[in-house]
Amino acid sequence: MKRLTTLFCLVMLSTITVCAQIGRRFPSERKVIKDPKTGVELVFLTSKSGTGDSKIYQTHNQWTADGRWVVFRSDRVPGEAMAVNEETGDIVQVTEGGYTGMLCVARKSMNLYHMRVARDKKGKRTGMEVVEVNLQQLFSDSESGHLKKKKHYERICGVIPAEMCSEGDMALDGSEDFIYFRLDKDYARRFPIAEPIAGNFGPRNMGAGPGGIGKMDLRTGLSEPVVAVHFKVGHIQGNPWHPGEVIFCWETGGKAPQRTWMVNADGTNLRPIYRETEYDWVTHEAVISADELVIAIIGHRPINKEEKKAIDGLESFATSDDWGPSGTKEFATGIAVVNMRNRELTLEGQVPGDNFWHVAGSQDGHWVAGDDFARELWIIDRHTGERILLTAGHKTTARDHVHPTFKPDGTEIEIQSAMLSEDGRSMNICIVRLPEHLLNRYQK
Numbered sequence: 333m334k335r336l337t338t339l340f341c342l343v344m345l346s347t348i349t350v351c352a353q354i355g356r357r358f359p360s361e362r363k364v365i366k367d368p369k370t371g372v373e374l375v376f377l378t379s380k381s382g383t384g385d386s387k388i389y390q391t392h393n394q395w396t397a398d399g400r401w402v403v404f405r406s407d408r409v410p411g412e413a414m415a416v417n418e419e420t421g422d423i424v425q426v427t428e429g430g431y432t433g434m435l436c437v438a439r440k441s442m443n444l445y446h447m448r449v450a451r452d453k454k455g456k457r458t459g460m461e462v463v464e465v466n467l468q469q470l471f472s473d474s475e476s477g478h479l480k481k482k483k484h485y486e487r488i489c490g491v492i493p494a495e496m497c498s499e500g501d502m503a504l505d506g507s508e509d510f511i512y513f514r515l516d517k518d519y520a521r522r523f524p525i526a527e528p529i530a531g532n533f534g535p536r537n538m539g540a541g542p543g544g545i546g547k548m549d550l551r552t553g554l555s556e557p558v559v560a561v562h563f564k565v566g567h568i569q570g571n572p573w574h575p576g577e578v579i580f581c582w583e584t585g586g587k588a589p590q591r592t593w594m595v596n597a598d599g600t601n602l603r604p605i606y607r608e609t610e611y612d613w614v615t616h617e618a619v620i621s622a623d624e625l626v627i628a629i630i631g632h633r634p635i636n637k638e639e640k641k642a643i644d645g646l647e648s649f650a651t652s653d654d655w656g657p658s659g660t661k662e663f664a665t666g667i668a669v670v671n672m673r674n675r676e677l678t679l680e681g682q683v684p685g686d687n688f689w690h691v692a693g694s695q696d697g698h699w700v701a702g703d704d705f706a707r708e709l710w711i712i713d714r715h716t717g718e719r720i721l722l723t724a725g726h727k728t729t730a731r732d733h734v735h736p737t738f739k740p741d742g743t744e745i746e747i748q749s750a751m752l753s754e755d756g757r758s759m760n761i762c763i764v765r766l767p768e769h770l771l772n773r774y775q776k
Contacts, residue, residue, distance in 0.1 A: 353425070353482070354428035355424060355425060355479040356474075357422060358408060358423035360420060363376045370723055373764075374751075374762055375418070375765065377402060379760050383407060384406055384407025385405070386748050387737065387761065389567065390618060390735040391617070391618045392435070392569070393436075393740075394737050394739075395437065396467055397439055404761050409425055412430065413426050415471075424470070426465055431446040431447065433499060434501050436502060436503065438504060443465065443467060444464070444465040445463065447463070447502055448461045459497070460492040460497050463487070463489065465485055469484070473485075490553025492548060496516060497513050499514060505547070505576065508550075509549065509551060510548065511547065512545055512547050512568050512597075513545070515545060515557060515565075520542040520557075521542055529542055530563045533588065535654040538564060539585075540563070541562040542561065542562055544560035547597060559595050559602055563588075563589075564583050565580050565582070567617075571619050573621065573623075576596055577672075578596070579594045579605070580595075581593065590604050591608060594672065605670055609663075610656050611657055611658050611660075611663045612663070613629065613631075613633075613659035615630060615689075621695045623671055626668070626692065627669075628687075628702065629667075631659060631665035635661065666679055666688060667712060669700065680700050683704045686704040686708075689733055693738065698773075699738070703736055709726070709734055711745075711766070711770070722764055726762075727749070728748065728749065732748070734747045734749065735748055746763055746764075748762065
């Protein structure tokens with residue numbers, strides 16, 4: 333009986349390993365429809381319910397360097413990431429053994445970078461592995477049906493010591509020779525910090541410092557600190573066009589005293605990007621070109637502080653002074669673009685009757701885009717100020733949104749949507765193709 337039990341366990345373990353193998357393929361779910369309201373073409377690259385699909389965060393690149401595959405998060409295989417081919421709809425598993433935090437898709441090579449918890453033989457956590465996945469070889473072997481073990485596709489770039497980092501948020505430097513990561517609070521305390529350590533800000537009791545940023549050399553595996561700051565560091569981005577520039581935010585879960593920051597990779601020239609006032613509620617910044625950062629300045633709270641308002645089923649803090657006098661349309665709001673060299677801000681526009689929430693921009697300088705609280709996607713012509721509704725009716729979960737990201741060539745926007753889901757909640761990966769008349773507007 334013991335032998336039979338052991339054999340059964342070995343068979344089951346083998347079955348689970350095969351099912352979770354990197355390179356495993358899933359059938360196409362690709363569906364092309366016309367938006368019922370605008371007529372814009374929508375390409376749903378995934379369309380099943382209950383698969384746990386969601387985009388990489390809108391601050392990061394989503395497409396592989398050849399422009400053919402979109403990498404995304406999914407529960408098809410719990411804990412693993414997927415890629416889907418835009419033209420064929422083929423879905424391929426691109427991690428094995430799990431990942432944590434952010435997925436970083438390279439722009440200059442067919443590589444994917446992610447973190448994974450590193451443990452010793454006794455199971456004790458020793459740090460965070462930074463893993464490089466060779467997607468070119470993986471896709472080729474997956475298509476031919478000659479998959480190898482994951483070691484043929486993965487390279488462990490190094491392990492960030494446990495004392496430095498315990499979470500997987502990361503960003504790829506523009507050179508693609510480094511990744512950046514958040515330093516743990518206790519580790520950040522070891523280094524000089526110019527400002528007094530900040531306490532929590534706002535009613536969600538978040539934002540207290542210290543925090544910081546570290547970097548790892550992907551060639552040598554060396555990890556070292558970049559900078560320590562007086563506040564909690566949120567999302568980190570590298571500037572794809574300027575190697576050695578790191579963009580990050582002060583994360584409070586809402587309004588921050590000073591949301592947007594940048595620093596050089598050697599720790600010099602730490603500075604705010606958009607110097608906001610106490611009336612500005614700034615969020616969801618994203619680098620969109622060599623010199624530009626797009627931000628949302630939202631006005632979701634009523635000017636009359638005695639009026640209550642529900643957003644996404646949650647009572648807003650409009651009747652509380654905990655966020656300060658911010659987030660109303662008594663002052664300028666909308667999508668704004670900040671020049672990171674001279675700090676000039678251009679207010680591109682606000683959605684009528686609502687608020688832009690997550691924002692994006694094309695690197696050619698022609699367009700900015702944003703979703704609103706009604707799960708609609710709008711685009712704004714940066715030359716004329718024209719606001720155009722691209723698509724509507726994209727249900728998402730109560731705490732999530734459409735999260736638009738432009739394809740590098742500026743022809744498409746990726747979003748996440750529950751429009752086709754049977755339960756009206758399960759999100760799928762959707763590509764919104766800009767209409768020809770918009771693409772032709774600024775073609776050379």
